[in-house]
Amino acid sequence: MNIKKDFKETDKKIKKADKIFIMGHSNLDLDAIGSSLALYNLYTNKNKDCFLIIDEEKHELAVDKIINELKDEIKILTSKDVLKKITELSLLIIVDTNNSVILQNTDITKRFKNIIVIDHHEENENTIENSLKIINPDFSSTSEMISRYMYEKNLKVDSSTASYLLGGIVLDTNNFVLKTSSNTYLMAYFLTTMGANPLAVEKLMKQDIVEYIRRQKIITNMEIIDNTKALAICPEERIYRREDLAKIADTLLQFDNIEESYVIGNIDTNTVGISARSLGKVNIGEKMQKISGGGNRTEAAAIFKDQNQEEVFNKLISLIK
Numbered sequence: 001m002n003i004k005k006d007f008k009e010t011d012k013k014i015k016k017a018d019k020i021f022i023m024g025h026s027n028l029d030l031d032a033i034g035s036s037l038a039l040y041n042l043y044t045n046k047n048k049d050c051f052l053i054i055d056e057e058k059h060e061l062a063v064d065k066i067i068n069e070l071k072d073e074i075k076i077l078t079s080k081d082v083l084k085k086i087t088e089l090s091l092l093i094i095v096d097t098n099n100s101v102i103l104q105n106t107d108i109t110k111r112f113k114n115i116i117v118i119d120h121h122e123e124n125e126n127t128i129e130n131s132l133k134i135i136n137p138d139f140s141s142t143s144e145m146i147s148r149y150m151y152e153k154n155l156k157v158d159s160s161t162a163s164y165l166l167g168g169i170v171l172d173t174n175n176f177v178l179k180t181s182s183n184t185y186l187m188a189y190f191l192t193t194m195g196a197n198p199l200a201v202e203k204l205m206k207q208d209i210v211e212y213i214r215r216q217k218i219i220t221n222m223e224i225i226d227n228t229k230a231l232a233i234c235p236e237e238r239i240y241r242r243e244d245l246a247k248i249a250d251t252l253l254q255f256d257n258i259e260e261s262y263v264i265g266n267i268d269t270n271t272v273g274i275s276a277r278s279l280g281k282v283n284i285g286e287k288m289q290k291i292s293g294g295g296n297r298t299e300a301a302a303i304f305k306d307q308n309q310e311e312v313f314n315k316l317i318s319l320i321k
């Protein structure tokens with residue numbers, strides 16, 4: 001976990017930059033927004049002109065709460081407004097994804113001469129090229145990576161930002177269960193020394209009751225296959241966000257004996273998605289590749305355009321049986 005060395009180049013680029021733009025993946029989550037805000041905080045403290053790029057108008061509840069709280073304090077721009085501000089010396093930092101197709105804005109990368117990617121997901125064929133890549137899947141989350149960077153460099157953020165980073169770790173580890181290492185705990189400790197508050201994190205993560213009930217209903221109808229695989233199917237009449245499917249898949253892993261979980265649901269009109277999770281015994285990414293999906297050992301997904309749930313279900317069943 002030699003993140004200090006990795007970030008050395010970053011520090012050089014930061015120094016040279018006239019403006020710093022920070023952007024996460026589409027469907028912002030707590031890890032992406034926590035990481036973004038920590039960098040914003042750190043580099044603003046170094047007198048850098050920083051901006052967050054957020055194009056989406058709808059966010060999940062936790063992200064919404066944070067943005068509402070901070071919208072008067074931090075500079076948030078849509079890509080359209082960013083275009084007018086970019087110069088040769090401007091730097092774009094992409095956090096919590098290295099995938100060029102799931103960004104807040106996929107075109108904007110072409111407008112920057114300097115790009116840094118900070119992420120904990122494995123690289124794939126869509127990985128953003130022509131960038132300085134700080135990618136390390138040994139970390140649970142981007143929030144953990146940035147915390148480690150701060151830890152090594154003896155940098156601090158305010159207590160709210162520390163709470164957001166802790167929130168990113170809590171989200172991506174599913175409460176210190178998945179991908180949790182001794183470093184994850186050390187970073188949680190480090191963040192609490194800055195005033196990160198587990199109660200604030202819990203408050204942030206409080207769910208919308210309607211969505212919760214909707215998810216629980218789907219879980220109630222799950223099927224268990226070969227004792228170790230859980231499969232849930234979302235009602236066909238609704239369109240779900242990918243992270244809703246992921247959340248359900250995460251929940252299914254919490255039950256005794258379950259090693260793999262799969263959730264099928266419509267993610268657009270005529271588009272069906274599968275979200276899949278594994279505790280790690282089975283490489284779920286490799287498995288999903290067989291039905292043209294992708295991912296890593298513990299998290300994977302697949303998207304099927306112009307197919308209905310039944311077709312996708314049949315594909316999945318023949319894969320897992």
Ligand SMILES: [Mn+2]
Pocket residue numbers: 031032096120140141142172
């Ligand atoms: Mn993440």
